[in-house]
Amino acid sequence: MNSVDDVLVGLDPEQRAVAEAVRGPVCVLAGAGTGKTRAITHRIAYAVRSGVVEPQSVLAVTFTTRAAGELRQRLRALGAPGVQARTFHAAALRQLTYFWPRVIGGEAPSVIESKLPVLGEACRRLRRSPDRSELRDIASEVEWAKVVQIGPEDYPAAAAKHHRTPPLPADELAALYDAYEQIRRERHLLDFETILELTAAVMTEHQEVAAQIRQQYRYFVVDEYQDVNPLQKLLLDTWLGGRDDICVVGDPNQTIYSFTGASPRYLTNFAVEHPDAAVIKLIRDYRSTPQVVDLANLVIAKSRSPHRLELVAQRPEGPKPVFSDYDDEPAEAAGVARAIGKLLDKGVLSREIAVLFRVNSQSAAYEEALAKADIPYVLRGAERFFERPEVRQAVVLLRGAARSAAGEPLAAEVHNILAGIGLTASPSGGGKAREKWESLKALADLAEDMAAQGADLPAFVAELERRASEQHAPPVEGVTLASLHAAKGLEWDAVFLVGLTDGMLPIIYAETPEQIEEERRLLYVGVTRAREHLSLSWALARAPGGRKSRRPSRFLDGLTGRVSAPPRMTAPARERPRVAAPVSCRVCAKTLRAAAEQKLGRCSTCPADYDEALLERLKAWRTATAKEAKVPPYVVFTDVTLQAIAERAPVTEQELLSIAGIGKVKVDRYGDAVLALCRA
Numbered sequence: 001m002n003s004v005d006d007v008l009v010g011l012d013p014e015q016r017a018v019a020e021a022v023r024g025p026v027c028v029l030a031g032a033g034t035g036k037t038r039a040i041t042h043r044i045a046y047a048v049r050s051g052v053v054e055p056q057s058v059l060a061v062t063f064t065t066r067a068a069g070e071l072r073q074r075l076r077a078l079g080a081p082g083v084q085a086r087t088f089h090a091a092a093l094r095q096l097t098y099f100w101p102r103v104i105g106g107e108a109p110s111v112i113e114s115k116l117p118v119l120g121e122a123c124r125r126l127r128r129s130p131d132r133s134e135l136r137d138i139a140s141e142v143e144w145a146k147v148v149q150i151g152p153e154d155y156p157a158a159a160a161k162h163h164r165t166p167p168l169p170a171d172e173l174a175a176l177y178d179a180y181e182q183i184r185r186e187r188h189l190l191d192f193e194t195i196l197e198l199t200a201a202v203m204t205e206h207q208e209v210a211a212q213i214r215q216q217y218r219y220f221v222v223d224e225y226q227d228v229n230p231l232q233k234l235l236l237d238t239w240l241g242g243r244d245d246i247c248v249v250g251d252p253n254q255t256i257y258s259f260t261g262a263s264p265r266y267l268t269n270f271a272v273e274h275p276d277a278a279v280i281k282l283i284r285d286y287r288s289t290p291q292v293v294d295l296a297n298l299v300i301a302k303s304r305s306p307h308r309l310e311l312v313a314q315r316p317e318g319p320k321p322v323f324s325d326y327d328d329e330p331a332e333a334a335g336v337a338r339a340i341g342k343l344l345d346k347g348v349l350s351r352e353i354a355v356l357f358r359v360n361s362q363s364a365a366y367e368e369a370l371a372k373a374d375i376p377y378v379l380r381g382a383e384r385f386f387e388r389p390e391v392r393q394a395v396v397l398l399r400g401a402a403r404s405a406a407g408e409p410l411a412a413e414v415h416n417i418l419a420g421i422g423l424t425a426s427p428s429g430g431g432k433a434r435e436k437w438e439s440l441k442a443l444a445d446l447a448e449d450m451a452a453q454g455a456d457l458p459a460f461v462a463e464l465e466r467r468a469s470e471q472h473a474p475p476v477e478g479v480t481l482a483s484l485h486a487a488k489g490l491e492w493d494a495v496f497l498v499g500l501t502d503g504m505l506p507i508i509y510a511e512t513p514e515q516i517e518e519e520r521r522l523l524y525v526g527v528t529r530a531r532e533h534l535s536l537s538w539a540l541a542r543a544p545g546g547r548k549s550r551r552p553s554r555f556l557d558g559l560t561g562r563v564s565a566p567p568r569m570t571a572p573a574r575e576r577p578r579v580a581a582p583v584s585c586r587v588c589a590k591t592l593r594a595a596a597e598q599k600l601g602r603c604s605t606c607p608a609d610y611d612e613a614l615l616e617r618l619k620a621w622r623t624a625t626a627k628e629a630k631v632p633p634y635v636v637f638t639d640v641t642l643q644a645i646a647e648r649a650p651v652t653e654q655e656l657l658s659i660a661g662i663g664k665v666k667v668d669r670y671g672d673a674v675l676a677l678c679r680a
Contacts, residue, residue, distance in 0.1 A: 033287025
């Protein structure tokens with residue numbers, strides 16, 4: 001690029017408006033597939049090359065290491081090297097580590113990658129022994145509390161106010177949270193939330209530090225702004241220090257992380273916070289065919305949000321989305337595998353196909369069906385590529401060979417090295433063996449690609465190290481299996497959205513209108529991952545021969561020609577709520593006030609006659625079911641509900657439905673198993 005205006009070549013009118021808005025505040029509302037990364041990188045490059053800002057004064061913030069690496073790569077290609085593109089945590093840790101000796105003294109604390117070991121120690125101190133699944137749920141709840149700036153002493157009240165459903169009673173979780181913080185401080189450790197909190201605190205308490213950081217960074221760009229949480233917003237405001245040279249980019253239609261503390265209101269209220277802000281909408285969709293875009297618009301059109309974006313397709317026509325129902329889940333998985341086989345026969349690459357589901361436990365049926373059809377697959381959201389043992393071993397061997405490179409052709413040399421640790425012409429076996437082979441094959445394929453560009457072994461190793469630092473894994477040949485959350489930000493030629501039943505999407509524990517709307521946006525994210533081929537499916541029963549009582553997701557109402565389950569109704573804001581009929585204790589006839597007592601049908605102090613063995617069987621079943629679905633046990637049934645079931649010992653569906661808190665969706669999902677246990 002020779003002239004400054006060359007940076008603007010090839011941009012559409014809205015993207016060009018973003019690039020030319022070089023002074024803040026600027027808010028870019030960018031729909032899926034509309035080229036937001038292109039727009040903001042060209043904006044930064046245009047500002048740098050036109051002399052508006054020095055490259056080292058720019059801080060571009062995003063949410064993943066890979067996204068930050070992509071920003072840096074694009075900016076280098078646009079003639080703007082030197083721009084800092086980092087995650088919130090990486091930028092804050094760099095500043096905190098630099099200033100720690102000066103303002104606090106001593107060695108900076110160590111950073112923990114996971115809260116689980118420290119939380120495990122906290123549990124032992126409090127004589128609790130949760131399993132690993134429950135420990136992960138506790139960690140998630142502690143993270144939520146920290147990002148919304150709630151301490152242990154305030155957690156119980158805050159959890160009730162925000163309608164949280166913690167994996168433990170709120171006071172017990174608060175005690176664990178407090179013990180976790182004590183151990184973390186005793187051992188001089190930082191978690192990711194504390195990094196942000198301390199950086200903001202150091203800047204607030206030490207004006208010389210704030211002045212130096214603000215002198216360094218004068219120009220801010222924040223990607224995925226709909227996912228910013230209160231703690232990140234606090235740090236961002238501290239960095240800005242009242243200045244307004246900030247450009248934020250986001251899509252209110254893709255807000256799917258509210259449960260972690262993220263808040264879309266920072267994006268949707270940006271123009272309120274900055275009344276003179278330029279607000280630019282990117283709605284030209286370059287990713288998907290008109291058929292896919294039309295479906296995405298129909299899904300989001302029923303949203304309650306006033307901020308939704310309607311996309312306009314820019315690609316040629318393509319096939320219509322396919323809607324399919326199946327008798328049961330194994331039949332659905334087999335049908336999807338057959339459809340994938342047909343796409344492969346037509347020349348669609350396996351790495352350009354994805355199967356997306358609501359929860360990770362749904363992947364097992366698709367792993368089995370694809371394996372039976374001899375179709376390679378890759379699980380996304382598991383271990384990071386460069387952290388896999390075989391990849392680490394390969395990089396060490398390649399690095400050693402690069403020091404004494406003999407001048408052999410790159411592809412041949414890499415193949416020889418990888419063959420020594422398990423790379424063969426074709427995979428043998430499944431499971432971990434197949435995953436290892438796919439990892440090594442991905443490295444070999446990357447070597448062949450770079451060899452075609454004239455690279456040698458040292459250059460290949462340098463590229464691997466760059467990719468590892470940015471978590472930019474080479475493409476692995478195979479159909480991608482991923483949750484809808486893990487699929488955000490990615491795209492494929494063909495996407496299969498599976499398991500779309502009421503109770504799964506929206507998920508059964510999404511109860512408030514806000515939670516239901518977030519589930520709708522999750523489906524929207526899934527639809528907009530597809531470039532050309534899109535299939536949506538559901539199963540009428542869980543297992544072969546089971547009762548076909550499931551209904552397709554309510555979000556598909558009017559889109560499939562079928563009638564789904566009626567949406568959950570909420571009372572208008574000013575309507576007086578209905579008063580439920582009083583519930584009396586079945587033992588002493590006293591009116592029950594507490595929700596737990598109403599569910600049990602008796603006072604907590606009244607005696608109850610129940611089969612203790614049945615209760616133990618129910619608890620064991622719940623634990624196994626929760627582990628299979630990778631959800632907390634209380635999501636299946638709470639302890640109080642299990643107690644009520646054990647006391648009533650229902651043997652019919654109607655008797656099970658008569659227990660307070662057990663509705664049709666729960667009965668459809670778990671009724672057969674529970675009744676079988678009770679009848680036994």
